[in-house]
Amino acid sequence: MKVRVLVSPKQGILDPQGIAVRGSLEQLGFSVSDVRVGRLVDLDIETSDESQARQMAEAMCDKLLANSLIESYEIQVRQDG
Amino acid sequence: MKVRVLVSPKQGILDPQGIAVRGSLEQLGFSVSDVRVGRLVDLDIETSDESQARQMAEAMCDKLLANSLIESYEIQVRQDG
Numbered sequence: 001m002k003v004r005v006l007v008s009p010k011q012g013i014l015d016p017q018g019i020a021v022r023g024s025l026e027q028l029g030f031s032v033s034d035v036r037v038g039r040l041v042d043l044d045i046e047t048s049d050e051s052q053a054r055q056m057a058e059a060m061c062d063k064l065l066a067n068s069l070i071e072s073y074e075i076q077v078r079q080d081g
Numbered sequence: 082m083k084v085r086v087l088v089s090p091k092q093g094i095l096d097p098q099g100i101a102v103r104g105s106l107e108q109l110g111f112s113v114s115d116v117r118v119g120r121l122v123d124l125d126i127e128t129s130d131e132s133q134a135r136q137m138a139e140a141m142c143d144k145l146l147a148n149s150l151i152e153s154y155e156i157q158v159r160q161d162g
Contacts, residue, residue, distance in 0.1 A: 006087075006121050021122065021145070028144055030137060034125035040087050041102065044115035056111060063109055064102070 001045050001053040002078040007066045008038030041065055050077050082126050082134040083159040088147045089119030122146055131158050 009015040015036050022035040043060070045053045057075045066073040090096040096117050103116040124141070126134045138156045147154040 008121055008123060024145055025141055028141075030141055031127040032124050032141075033127055034123075036123040038121035038123070040089055040119035040121045041099075042089060042115075042117040042119070043113050046112040046114055060106055060109075060111055060113075064105055 001047055001050065003043045003045055003053050003057045004076040004078060005041040005043065005057055005061060005065055006038065006074040006076070007041065007061070007071050008073075009036055010070055010072050013070045038071070039065075053077050082128055082131065084124045084126055084134050084138045085157040085159060086122040086124065086138055086142060086146055087119065087155040087157070088122070088142070088152050089154075090117055091151055091153050094151045119152070120146075134158050 009018070017037040018035040021037055022032055025032050025035065043057060045056050047053050047056065054075055054077055057077075061073045061075070062068065090099070098118040099116040102118055103113055106113050106116065124138060126137050128134050128137065135156055135158055138158075142154045142156070143149065
């Protein structure tokens with residue numbers, strides 16, 4: 001089952017990568033008031049049960065994919081195809 | 082206007098980060114058949130027009146946020162609030 005995990009820095013946490021990207025965008029002439037950079041992880045989990053896939057993805061986030069002190073994550077279970 | 086940009090490695094392009102994450106997940110006991118790692122960029126673009134926001138985000142992707150040779154991107158314009 002295909003699962004997408006979106007990991008982004010929590011509100012209030014300094015995001016140096018976002019600040020750097022914002023600076024570069026402004027140098028290129030774009031007006032942006034805020035930029036936050038996170039990670040996107042697309043997984044193909046070996047189960048056909050949606051709630052089990054979600055549970056496994058949560059466990060993966062807690063153990064490896066996200067640093068829960070400074071990052072929040074969102075799990076999207078996607079239809080195969 | 083809040084815009085989310087999802088950048089991921091194109092199909093067929095080697096993704097060493099994804100391979101590394103997959104290896105770590107398997108060592109932790111998770112069964113995953115494929116992992117691809119990309120970037121997530123949340124932008125607050127200074128316009129209130131949705132199509133203009135999308136256009137600007139596309140220009141930012143082409144110039145800075147994505148490497149179009151090896152990465153594809155998806156733009157999601159989000160409601161403020």
